[in-house]
Amino acid sequence: MYYYTKIVTLKRLLLTCLFALPLFASAQKHHEIGIWGGVANYYGDLQTKWIPTGTANARTYKPSGGIIYKYFPNPSVGFRFGASYIRISAADSLSDVAANKLRNLSFSNNIVELYGAFELNLLPIDMEKFHFTPYVFAGIGAFYGSPFAKDANDEKIVLRNMSTEGQGLPQYPDRQVYPLVNAMFPFGGGVKAFIGNTVMLSAEVGLRYAATDYMDDVSRSYVSMDTLLAYKGQKAVDMSYRGNANVQWDGNYPNYKFQRGDFKRNDWYWTVGVSATIYFDAFGNVKKYIQTTCPRIFGRR
Numbered sequence: 001m002y003y004y005t006k007i008v009t010l011k012r013l014l015l016t017c018l019f020a021l022p023l024f025a026s027a028q029k030h031h032e033i034g035i036w037g038g039v040a041n042y043y044g045d046l047q048t049k050w051i052p053t054g055t056a057n058a059r060t061y062k063p064s065g066g067i068i069y070k071y072f073p074n075p076s077v078g079f080r081f082g083a084s085y086i087r088i089s090a091a092d093s094l095s096d097v098a099a100n101k102l103r104n105l106s107f108s109n110n111i112v113e114l115y116g117a118f119e120l121n122l123l124p125i126d127m128e129k130f131h132f133t134p135y136v137f138a139g140i141g142a143f144y145g146s147p148f149a150k151d152a153n154d155e156k157i158v159l160r161n162m163s164t165e166g167q168g169l170p171q172y173p174d175r176q177v178y179p180l181v182n183a184m185f186p187f188g189g190g191v192k193a194f195i196g197n198t199v200m201l202s203a204e205v206g207l208r209y210a211a212t213d214y215m216d217d218v219s220r221s222y223v224s225m226d227t228l229l230a231y232k233g234q235k236a237v238d239m240s241y242r243g244n245a246n247v248q249w250d251g252n253y254p255n256y257k258f259q260r261g262d263f264k265r266n267d268w269y270w271t272v273g274v275s276a277t278i279y280f281d282a283f284g285n286v287k288k289y290i291q292t293t294c295p296r297i298f299g300r301r
């Protein structure tokens with residue numbers, strides 16, 4: 001009888017908790033929507049430092065921005081979705097590696113990305129408890145990007161069309177034309193704080209691991225100059241190698257199969273920025289939110 005009474009009591013307690021859970025979630029959940037702005041850079045075959053320093057490298061930091069939406073079922077764990085426009089660029093002329101300086105390649109890439117991620121607040125931030133917290137996030141997404149560079153006449157050249165490493169040519173069946181849309185894996189962290197009761201201000205660092213090594217159009221080895229010339233023309237040869245006659249190779253163009261990039265390592269890109277989002281206690285109860293967060297106008301609410 002004793003154990004039966006305990007079981008009944010436990011069942012009642014569990015049922016009470018289950019019925020109360022939706023009320024608790026409703027009281028704690030919130031939404032955020034806003035914008036972010038900052039700078040971006042990249043790490044890959046033309047940029048071998050995670051954080052380029054010096055006056056010359058300052059121009060590799062490009063302005064970027066986007067929009068963010070977040071949903072938090074509770075103050076600690078939530079979901080975030082973002083859409084961003086991100087610019088990256090690099091040049092061998094800024095490199096500390098002598099061989100890269102001789103190679104003299106460069107590129108730019110204007111990226112459009114979409115992603116979803118989990119976000120974890122290390123403190124349960126809300127309007128009634130903590131107004132400040134560090135946080136981390138990780139997720140998955142996709143981006144569109146087409147690398148390009150300027151030729152000797154300062155004309156924009158889409159590098160993918162040049163098959164600079166033999167992509168798509170019949171002599172190199174193992175080198176397919178790389179896609180313009182690729183997966184990426186974003187993760188990072190930052191700090192956030194309430195400004196009043198309606199604005200959440202965040203400072204954040206975000207890294208993206210790209211599922212491609214061709215964000216910069218550089219990955220593998222040089223191909224035969226004669227083959228590239230026959231199929232793609234002189235412009236492709238010029239864009240594949242932009243060095244000078246001081247290079248200790250046969251002629252001005254590197255020997256076939258000489259290393260051009262590191263295919264064992266995919267590219268990365270990253271952002272540093274500040275975001276401002278509007279905090280909504282619940283989209284389904286806007287009247288209550290306005291009553292509890294907006295200032296009095298005529299001495300009464």
